[in-house]
Every structure is written in C-alpha cells, then in structure tokens.
Amino acid sequence: MRILFAGTPEVAVPSLRALADAGFDVAAVLSRVDAPLGRRKILTPSPVAAAAKDLGLPGLKANRFTPELIEQLTMLHLDAAAIVAYGGIVPPAALAVPEHGWINLHFSVLPQWRGAAPVQHAVLAGDSVTGATTFLLEEGLDTGPGLGVMTETPDPAATSGGGLARLSSSGAGRLxxxxxxxxxxxxxxxxxxxxxxxxxxxxxxxxxxDWAQPAAGVRRRINAVTPEPGAWTTLAGQRVKLGPVTPLDGGAPEHADDGMPLDRPGPGVVHLVDREVRVGTGSTPVVLGTLQPAGKKTMCALDWARGAATRGELVFE
Incomplete structure (x- = not known):
C-alpha cells in the first residue's frame, strides 16, 4: 500500500516508525518547515523530518497545503495518507488526493476531546479512561467516522507530557x-x-x-500544563514556575523545621515541614517537588524554601 505520512512533533515518530516497520510503501513524509530552536535560534528539522531522514524516506516540508504541494502529492499516486499531529488543516482538495482517504490518529476516545490538546484536557478533567482513536479525516474537526480505538487507565500522577508519550507509543499500532x-x-x-x-x-x-481549589484539582491543573505551557504562580508579584506536586496523605507531623504551627496552612501559604515544602490549598496541602523562581534555574523546592525563609511568610498568589 503506497502512503503519505504527515506529522511533525516527537509524538508522531512512533507512528511513522510503526508504518515503516510494517512494510508500508511510504512514498513521502510531510512535516512542517524547520523551526528556530534554542537561544541561538538555529533552524532545526522537526522530529518527524529527522526520523524520515534516518529511515531513508523522502521528505516534504510545508506549513500549509498550497496548490503546488497538492500537485506534488497527486503525482505520488497515493493509496492512502496517515496523519498524526501534523499541525495544519488538510483542505478538501488535499483530502481528495489519496484513493482511500486520510487516516488520523487522535489521542482521545472520540468524540471526547476533539481538538489540539486532548491529553491535556483529559488530565485536567481527571478522566478515568484515556486512549487513542483512528478515524477517517474529513472537513470537520475530528468528526470523521472511526476505524479503531484503544483505551487504558491513566496514572493520576502522570503529566500530560508523560501521558502523550505513552499514548503515542501504544496508539501507533492502530494505524x-x-x-x-x-x-x-x-x-x-x-x-x-x-x-x-x-x-x-x-x-x-x-x-x-488557583490555590483555593482542592489539592486534587491543583495537581490536575499542574499536571495538565506540564511541560507546556508550564504551571505558574506568583510570589511577591513575581512569576514562579512550578513542577508537579503530590497531595499530602496521612496526619500532621509532630514538628515543623521552620517552627511554624502544624495546623493546615491557608491556600497558597508555604511552609517547611519534615523536610517537605508544603503549600496550602482549598483542602489538604500539596508537597512541592521543584520550582523555578523568576530569573533563576529550576531547583529543588526544599533548597529554595530554606533560602527564602529569611523573607518571612511565603504566600503564593
């Protein structure tokens, strides 16, 4: 079967490799154009473009389906096209090119979470089941008829980045x-x-x-936006980036390292207890693992709290 593969980020790479390993005739791999990365803004191929080169597959790069690109695709005499997180809309003229249409791998159990960030929203909502769906691409946003689905039970402590990486691997077989x-x-x-x-x-x-939310909601919010766009709060008017947190279980400890009372802190109030940095929420506190103060590198929350304790009470806003 002669196919086109369209995708751009790292999460699309397992699908490309699975199709190549399964013996499909990959006529070309389409990804978005090279993007400037790092402080020096060096133009860098997408992970899919790099994987195509490693596999010895012909590559095409475009951010939209121009008439010239559609003509190129037509000349490939495609049986079908597979698309995973390409990052652009496929117009009707391009949808009509492959004989058997386009098959999209989407990282949700459709029709749940149609759109650009299905895993983030599943984490934010605390879904008890996640998965990946293959469907026939059409003009509507993730509305096409389904071809197959796989489901799994997510880890409540997993970030959206971790969940997406897991689904990108387990879902590749659906294509x-x-x-x-x-x-x-x-x-x-x-x-x-x-x-x-x-x-x-x-x-x-x-x-x-929002520290007034219950601990479980705070954790879901942070996990949902990790690694992108990244969770944050403010301290004394300055933005602080936050790593994942763990809701506190069990009773109160017998003593506090910083001498503060052991009763439950108010929302956003930070205190150091038994070598843990705890932050108050609308329910029980959460334990903070890492954070990045404004203008500094990511650091262990315990090291930060010990250095910041001299400033008096610390309250995230």
Whole structure:
C-alpha cells in the first residue's frame, strides 16, 4: 500500500516508525518547515523530518497545503495518507488526493476531546479512561467516522507530557492494523457516537494555579500544563514556575523545621515541614517537588524554601 505520512512533533515518530516497520510503501513524509530552536535560534528539522531522514524516506516540508504541494502529492499516486499531529488543516482538495482517504490518529476516545490538546484536557478533567482513536479525516474537526480505538487507565500522577508519550507509543499500532484492508471492504468506518467535548489549546493563563481549589484539582491543573505551557504562580508579584506536586496523605507531623504551627496552612501559604515544602490549598496541602523562581534555574523546592525563609511568610498568589 503506497502512503503519505504527515506529522511533525516527537509524538508522531512512533507512528511513522510503526508504518515503516510494517512494510508500508511510504512514498513521502510531510512535516512542517524547520523551526528556530534554542537561544541561538538555529533552524532545526522537526522530529518527524529527522526520523524520515534516518529511515531513508523522502521528505516534504510545508506549513500549509498550497496548490503546488497538492500537485506534488497527486503525482505520488497515493493509496492512502496517515496523519498524526501534523499541525495544519488538510483542505478538501488535499483530502481528495489519496484513493482511500486520510487516516488520523487522535489521542482521545472520540468524540471526547476533539481538538489540539486532548491529553491535556483529559488530565485536567481527571478522566478515568484515556486512549487513542483512528478515524477517517474529513472537513470537520475530528468528526470523521472511526476505524479503531484503544483505551487504558491513566496514572493520576502522570503529566500530560508523560501521558502523550505513552499514548503515542501504544496508539501507533492502530494505524498499522487497517493496512490495505479498507479498500477490500474488510475494515468498517463507524460514525462517532456520544456527546462530543472540545479540547482547545491551553494558554498561559490556563496554566496559573488557583490555590483555593482542592489539592486534587491543583495537581490536575499542574499536571495538565506540564511541560507546556508550564504551571505558574506568583510570589511577591513575581512569576514562579512550578513542577508537579503530590497531595499530602496521612496526619500532621509532630514538628515543623521552620517552627511554624502544624495546623493546615491557608491556600497558597508555604511552609517547611519534615523536610517537605508544603503549600496550602482549598483542602489538604500539596508537597512541592521543584520550582523555578523568576530569573533563576529550576531547583529543588526544599533548597529554595530554606533560602527564602529569611523573607518571612511565603504566600503564593
């Protein structure tokens, strides 16, 4: 089966490798153009473009489907196209190019979490089941009929970055299984059923922690925006980036390292207890692992708290 693969970030690489290993004739790999990375803004190929080069596959780079690109794709005489996190809309003219259409791998159990950030929203909502769905791409946003789905139970402590990496690996097999069978009528596309939900990209404003929320909600918020766009709060008017936290279990300890009372701190109040940096929430405190103060590198929360204790009471806002 002669196919095009379209994808850009690291999470699309397992799917490309799975298709190549399964013996598909990958006529070309389409990814977005090289992007400037790092402090020196060096133009760098996308992870998918780099993987295509390693696999010896022809590469195409474009941020949108121009008439010239569509003509190039037409000349490839494609049976089908597979797309995973390409990062651009496929217009009707491009949808019509492959004989058997485009198969999209989406990291949710559709119709839940249609959009750019399905795993982030699943983490934020505290979903008890996550998964990946293959479906036939159409003009609507993740609305096409489904071809297959896999599900799994997420780790409540996992970040969206970790969850996405896991699903990108376990979900890659969903692209391989239909193979050429759809043209022979052995794979049935089934219309999506159930109430859809939207998963737009989370913004930096969405990443601000509300300490008045219960501990479980604080953890979900932080995990959902880790690594991107990154959780944050403010301290004395300056932004502080936060790593994942752990809700505190069990009773109160017998003593506090900093001499502060052992009763439950108010929302956002920081104190050091038994070599733990605890932050008050709307319920029980959470234990902070790492953070990055303004203008500094990421550091252990315990080291930061010991140095900051001389400033008096610390309250995240």
């Amino acid at each position: 391989v299984r239909p193979r050429g069978d759809r043209g022979a009528g052995r794979v049935t596309a089934t219309p999506q059923t159930g109430e859809p939900s939207a998963a737009p990209k989370l913004t930096i404003d969405d990443a601000r922690v």
